[in-house]
């Protein structure tokens with residue numbers, strides 16, 4: 252089973268993707284992970300990413316192509332972070348055709364902007380790697396990590412104006428992408444306003460139902 256997962260920042264896409272991959276024993280193909288990996292060995296990509304610039308389509312497409320040519324995806328995969336625009340979607344279709352791979356569904360997690368902001372601005376992290384949320388997952392003692400006692404902080408890209416920019420970029424790119432996929436009848440709308448476990452059950456149900 253091969254799926255694509257789409258959703259705005261704050262939709263919990265990455266979290267859901269990881270859980271789905273485990274539950275259905277498929278490979279989580281995350282472009283975010285691919286970038287982090289490439290950053291270690293590829294200097295030009297590393298420079299691009301640290302300057303905050305977008306990685307050009309050709310580079311992303313090539314990364315995805317290499318992963319889709321590997322044998323470990325034969326049992327199935329969940330593509331996360333790609334495609335981001337129509338051009339990438341067209342390239343993906345070409346790759347899929349040449350590799351003889353069929354997509355079973357495109358999961359689109361919908362979350363309104365206000366909710367995304369609420370979720371993201373409340374995020375707090377510790378240097379030890381534990382994450383918290385001031386409303387949804389607060390630490391026992393305000394501002395302090397439960398595990399190591401370290402001071403919690405907000406990541407710089409979790410500020411409201413940064414989220415607003417990322418959200419509007421997502422909307423601008425995704426609208427035509429959704430139009431592009433509408434004809435294929437593969438789109439599956441997921442209500443991202445529900446709790447993390449409810450969203451997970453919704454998605455699992457669609458996959459089990461073959462839709």
Ligand SMILES: [Zn+2]
Pocket residue numbers: 377378379380381396397398399400401
């Ligand atoms: Zn900590």
